[in-house]
Amino acid sequence: MKETHIDDYHFFREATLRICGSLHVQDALDAFRVYAETCIPMDEIRIAFFDERSSSGIILADSSPGEPSHFTRSARFTQSELQRYRKALLRDGTTLIINDFDHADEIYRIAHARHKTDVSARSKLRLNLTREGHALGVVTLFSNKKHTYTQQHARLLELLHDPFAMAMSNWRQHLTLTHYQKILKDDCQFYREALEKRAGKDVIGAETGLKGVMAMVGKVAGTNSPVMILGETGVGKEVVANAIHNASERRNGPFIKVNCGAIPESLIDSELFGHEKGAFTGATQSHRGRFERASGGTLFLDEVGELPPQVQVRLLRVLQHRTLERVGGTEPIPVDVRIISATHRDLTSMVEEGLFRQDLWFRLDVFPINIPPLRDRTMDIPDLVHHFVGDKCRELKRHTPWKIPEEAMERLKHYPWPGNVRELQNVVERELILNSDETLTFDRFLPRSAPHALETSSQTVVEPLDTVVTRAIEAALKAARGKVQGKGGAAALLKINANTLRARMQKLGIRFGRHGGDNAPR
Numbered sequence: 001m002k003e004t005h006i007d008d009y010h011f012f013r014e015a016t017l018r019i020c021g022s023l024h025v026q027d028a029l030d031a032f033r034v035y036a037e038t039c040i041p042m043d044e045i046r047i048a049f050f051d052e053r054s055s056s057g058i059i060l061a062d063s064s065p066g067e068p069s070h071f072t073r074s075a076r077f078t079q080s081e082l083q084r085y086r087k088a089l090l091r092d093g094t095t096l097i098i099n100d101f102d103h104a105d106e107i108y109r110i111a112h113a114r115h116k117t118d119v120s121a122r123s124k125l126r127l128n129l130t131r132e133g134h135a136l137g138v139v140t141l142f143s144n145k146k147h148t149y150t151q152q153h154a155r156l157l158e159l160l161h162d163p164f165a166m167a168m169s170n171w172r173q174h175l176t177l178t179h180y181q182k183i184l185k186d187d188c189q190f191y192r193e194a195l196e197k198r199a200g201k202d203v204i205g206a207e208t209g210l211k212g213v214m215a216m217v218g219k220v221a222g223t224n225s226p227v228m229i230l231g232e233t234g235v236g237k238e239v240v241a242n243a244i245h246n247a248s249e250r251r252n253g254p255f256i257k258v259n260c261g262a263i264p265e266s267l268i269d270s271e272l273f274g275h276e277k278g279a280f281t282g283a284t285q286s287h288r289g290r291f292e293r294a295s296g297g298t299l300f301l302d303e304v305g306e307l308p309p310q311v312q313v314r315l316l317r318v319l320q321h322r323t324l325e326r327v328g329g330t331e332p333i334p335v336d337v338r339i340i341s342a343t344h345r346d347l348t349s350m351v352e353e354g355l356f357r358q359d360l361w362f363r364l365d366v367f368p369i370n371i372p373p374l375r376d377r378t379m380d381i382p383d384l385v386h387h388f389v390g391d392k393c394r395e396l397k398r399h400t401p402w403k404i405p406e407e408a409m410e411r412l413k414h415y416p417w418p419g420n421v422r423e424l425q426n427v428v429e430r431e432l433i434l435n436s437d438e439t440l441t442f443d444r445f446l447p448r449s450a451p452h453a454l455e456t457s458s459q460t461v462v463e464p465l466d467t468v469v470t471r472a473i474e475a476a477l478k479a480a481r482g483k484v485q486g487k488g489g490a491a492a493l494l495k496i497n498a499n500t501l502r503a504r505m506q507k508l509g510i511r512f513g514r515h516g517g518d519n520a521p522r
C-alpha cells in the first residue's frame with residue numbers, strides 16, 4: 001500500500017468512534033476494521049486477552065473481510081510459556097512489527113499455533129494494551145504478505161492504545177454480565193419449572209366437582225381484576241390461584257405467595273414492601289419485598305384476613321396509588337402486580353366487627369370464587385386418591401403396583417374430610433408408608449367395622465403425620481434389630497428405599513443403630 005498522509009486527529013476521532021461505538025465487541029471490531037483498513041493494511045484483526053486464572057489466551061473477537069477463519073477461542077499455556085510470553089511483551093513495548101512471521105520469536109509462533117488458527121499470517125502488527133502497569137490484552141493485525149507493516153502503521157495504531165484499553169475493560173465487563181444474566185435466567189426458569197411441578201399444575205376435579213370454579217377461573221384469568229378465593233382450609237385455594245395465574249397473560253411472570261398469617265407482625269411490612277439499607281437495626285442490605293418480586297406477575301395473599309390493621313392501611317394505599325415505598329425509602333416504586341387473595345375466614349363478619357377494613361375488602365373482593373369443601377364434591381375423591389397415590393409412590397420410589405378395592409373407596413367417599421383435600425393427601429401418604437401390600441385398604445384410618453363412627457371419630461383417628469411415621473419407623477427398626485439396609489432391614493420391612501428411610505430418620509430425629517446409640521444410619 002502506498003503511504004499517504006493521514007491526519008492523526010481525524011484518524012483518532014473516526015477510529016475511536018467505532019471502537020467505543022458498541023458494547024458488543026464483534027460489532028465494534030467489524031466497524032473499526034472497515035474504517036481502518038483504508039489506512040493500515042490487514043487481512044484479519046483480533047482482540048485477545050490473557051486469563052490468569054485458567055492460564056489461557058482467549059480471543060474475544062476476530063474480524064476479516066472474507067470468510068471468517070477458524071481457530072480455538074481459548075488456548076491453555078504452561079507456566080513457563082506464560083513467563084516467556086510476558087517477558088516478550090515487556091521487551092517488545094507497546095507496538096510490535098513482525099514482518100516475517102517465520103522468524104518471529106518462538107513464543108509468538110507457539111501462541112499462534114496453540115489457537116489452531118488457519119490464518120496464514122506472514123506479517124503482523126501488534127498493539128499491547130496495558131493499564132496502570134497491568135496487561136489487559138492485545139490487538140493484532142495480520143497480513144498474508146511478508147513485509148507489510150511500517151513504523152507509520154505502528155504509530156497510527158499506537159494512537160489508539162487508550163480507546164482500545166478503555167473499550168477492552170467495558171467489553172469484558174459486558175461479557176461477564178451477559179454470562180451471569182444467562183445463568184440467572186436459566187436458573188430462574190429451572191426453579192420456576194421445579195416449583196410448578198411441586199405445586200402440581202393439574203387441578204383434579206376440573207371437569208367434575210370444580211367445574212363451576214374452573215369456569216369462573218376461565219372468565220377472570222384474562223383480566224387484571226383482583227380475585228378473592230374463599231373456602232375452608234385445605235380445599236385447594238392455592239391450587240386455584242395458581243390456575244388463574246397460569247391461564248393469564250402474566251403466566252411467564254412470577255407467582256409470589258405471601259402467607260399473611262405466618263409472618264411475624266414486626267416483619268410483615270418489610271416482607272411485603274421491602275426496605276432500604278439502614279432502615280432499622282439489622283437492615284444491612286436493601287431488600288426487595290414480595291410486591292416488587294411479583295412485578296409483571298401475580299401476588300397471592302393467602303390468609304389475607306390475618307393482616308394486622310396497620311398493614312391493611314398500607315396495602316390499601318399501594319392498591320390505590322399503584323406505587324409503593326420501601327420501609328425507610330422515599331422514592332415511589334411503580335407496582336405492576338395482579339392480586340389474588342384467599343381466606344378461610346368469614347371476611348364479611350370481620351368487616352362488620354371492625355377487624356378488617358371495609359375499603360380494603362371492597363378492593364380485594366372484586367371477583368369472589370367460592371371453593372366447595374371436599375365433602376360436597378365426593379365424586380372428585382377417586383381421582384384425587386389415584387393422583388396422590390401416584391405422586392407419593394414416585395416420591396417414595398415404590399414401584400410395586402397398587403389397587404384400591406371399591407369398598408375402601410366408598411369409605412373414603414363417605415368420610416367428611418374436615419381437613420379437606422390436604423387431609424386426604426395426608427391419609428394417602430400414611431397409608432403408603434404403613435401398608436406395604438399391593439392392596440390399599442385404608443383400614444387404619446377408616447375402620448370397616450364402624451363406618452358411621454367416622455364422622456365423629458375423626459379427632460381421635462387423625463394424628464400428626466410425623467408421629468405416625470415415627471412410630472412405624474421405630475417399630476420396623478425394632479423388628480429388624482436396628483438394621484436399616486439389606487435383607488430383613490427396616491427399609492425392606494417398610495418397603496421403601498434405604499436412603500429415603502435414612503433421610504426420614506434424620507428429619508424426625510430417630511436415633512440410629514441397634515441400640516439407638518450410633519450417630520449414623522447403616
Ligand SMILES: Nc1ncnc2c1ncn2[C@@H]1O[C@H](COP(=O)(O)OP(=O)(O)OP(=O)(O)O)[C@@H](O)[C@H]1O
Pocket residue numbers: 199200202203204205210231232233234235236237238239240302344421422425
Ligand atoms: N383440585 C386439586 N387437585 C390437585 N391437588 C389439590 C387439589 N386441591 C388441593 N390439592 C392439594 O391439596 C393440598 C392443599 O391445597 P391448597 O394448599 O391449595 O389448599 P388451601 O385451601 O390453599 O389451604 P390453606 O387454607 O391451608 O391455605 C396441596 O398439596 C394441593 O396440591
